[in-house]
Amino acid sequence: MRYSKYFIPTLREVPADAEVVSHKLMARAGMIKKLASGIYSYLPLGVVMIKKVEEIVRQCMNEAGAIELVMPSVQPAELWQESGRWDFYGKELLRIKDRHNRDFCYGPTHEEVITDIIRSYISSYKALPINLYQIQTKFRDEVRPRFGLMRGREFIMKDAYSFDVDDAGANESYKKMYDAYCKIFERCGLRYKVVEADSGAIGGSYSHEFMVLADTGEDFVISCDSCDYSANVEKAPLKNEYKPFAGEMKPAEDIETPGAKTVAEVAEFLKVPDAAIIKTMVLNVDDKIIAVCVRGDHELNLAKVKNYFDASIVDFATPAEIFDHTGSPMGFCGPCDIKIPVYGDFAVTEMGNYCVGANSKETHKINVNHGRDFQFEAVDDFRNAEAGDNCVACDGKYEITKGIEVGHIFKLGTKYSSSMNAMFLDNNGKRNPFVMGCYGIGVTRVVSAAIEQNHDEKGIKWPVHLAPFKICVLPLAMKDKDVVETAENIYKNLTDRGIEVLLDDRDERAGVKFNDAELIGIPLRVVVGKKTLADGKVEIGVRSTGESSETAVDDCCEEIVRKLQELSA
């Protein structure tokens, strides 16, 4: 490709709204342009990047026996009503109406559509298993889009769906995808980690997330320091290793705490550590109001609560609901003398003589003890794991790191096939629902993640397999015939070998060409300048290491190919 005939509008300055490196660099490298919050145009270089990732994804998916198709981005409401998700999938689902006032949505995911396709055509166990995938633009009306392509509202995703005759088959399909995903992310040159995850809104029995480790990640990954257990904080279970409180119970008393509402304020006021306080959270669990108590310095985990109650929707109760059910203003709730059931996190069992809200304004109770002053309905694992907590799998301790979720695989079971009546006949002639799995990769997010992991102050450093161009040829003096001719020859030679080369044939100064090449992140650079050319040499530079060396013009193409192979290995 000739730079002068291409379109890479690089920016010298960072757009004011870019926050993270990948977003800044993508904007500066002329890959994307924002149209609206969370909605971006992919400029030519951005498209090439997306295609690079897609190419790797396709190859590995096909190898794993999955078959590509494409489903519509706009879907009728009926299908979603059938699966029951029209009402459950909240505001993220972009609902639209057509001219006949019929309800549609812009697809955030495609379980309904694929299930509809499969049930229409497959009615025998003989056609199973089957795994279909697509690479499609999706839309999720995120509450807060941010970080460029990392969390866009419109984004490109590869989603695959497997259908099996039974659980064992589904497990096998799942394993295949697991392995394919590892291959994909390895080939993308990413440092990643596979973690156990909560299955969230998609539903299903178990799932894994593929996390790219990076400081800008929005997810917290728990991993053990001595075994290889790791999980999302949402999921990471904790052991019940707390012994009941055995100390002497002091008499409880109410104490005025003017102005102190949060745990930190109360702790400061009473001069006790956060861990000597119990915070009581009032929750709405499928329209039932309950209270959950966790230690003051711990964080409540709503996903765990949701799973414990096998609920569809769990949310914090509104101030009005709190007042109606406890008589308490928000911030002063406590477990004593309230009508709703009170649950506790494991960690509270060993606490005694602690402080809780007194269910009235500006008042807390101290020296409270469960068993005497109130009863827990049940005690279970309701909090987020933290660094230093004990591993569930061994004697090690948890560590916590940040990650970007680039892939997520779910074993769905029969959730969708049952609700949508997608059945096949088994070898006994009996009707069974398909056992399903679904598997997503955020293609556009992979591009972001790759940049987060591979950059320096000058710009992007693409891993070779992702690089939009493997080599750039920079003639430094466009008015010098020898320089231009030599560069053209090298360009032609390499292009003829099927290598993606960018020839910077713009009449720009050396500095401009160097800076753009480094910003765009091309792995190898060939510099053709007057001085070195006088000695019959050109300079070959490696972006990732910053090394460079001079080579005779006649040998340079061989040398470049050799270096390229070295980088690809």
Added chain:
RNA sequence: CGGGGUGUAGCGCAGGUUGGUAGCGCACCUGUCUUGGGAACAGGGGGUCGAAGGUUCAAAUCCUUUCACCCCGACCA
């Protein structure tokens, strides 16, 4: 949705408090010169000051409303 902030040339920003000629850097166009790390000089083009309404002789500036975008808390590839 709650809290905070920003909208002025393609990009980055000043100006606003004290109303009175719309400014700077980069980019762009023309020319001279230069050419291994974002050159220099000279000349030039480009603006409904986010939008609507109001106050005023006069509004980028003051008032009201509204929209968009960004950041901090509940979602997900």
